[in-house]
Amino acid sequence: MAQIETLQRLADTIAARRGADPESSWTARLLAQGPEKCAGKFGEEAVEAIIEAVKGDRARLAAEAADVLYHLLVMLAAREVTFDEVLAELARREGTSGIAEKAARKV
């Protein structure tokens, strides 16, 4: 069964691809094009996921969501933000209500 560790392993693989041969690694090819390109690719994948969410095809939405997660991790790696930093932010928010979090962001 797929687990959260799958995502951690993917983040580690992506980090390890920095500086790898763009001929043999899709991730290295994306990273070599810079953070702006990686961000644009993430945006495209997010839009594809939105379209499937609106259409309501569960299987296609799951596949597009996987693309979104991969491209999110690539975009983070392009700016040297680690997956751990994102998890730490989620952990910090755990137990606080979304409404309180929204109010805190306004100050």
Ligand SMILES: N=c1c2ncn([C@@H]3O[C@H](COP(=O)(O)OP(=O)(O)OP(=O)(O)O)[C@@H](O)[C@H]3O)c2ncn1[C@@H]1O[C@H](COP(=O)(O)O)[C@@H](O)[C@H]1O
């Ligand atoms: N999860 C992914 C993943 N998701 C998508 N892609 C690649 O991203 C590429 C572009 O995806 P698109 O949906 O944009 O493909 P497309 O529709 O043909 O492209 P467009 O012409 O529409 O832009 C495809 O070639 C996919 O193979 C991925 N490439 C790699 N991974 C993971 O990253 C690991 C390392 O991969 P490499 O860096 O290639 O070794 C792999 O083992 C996988 O676990």
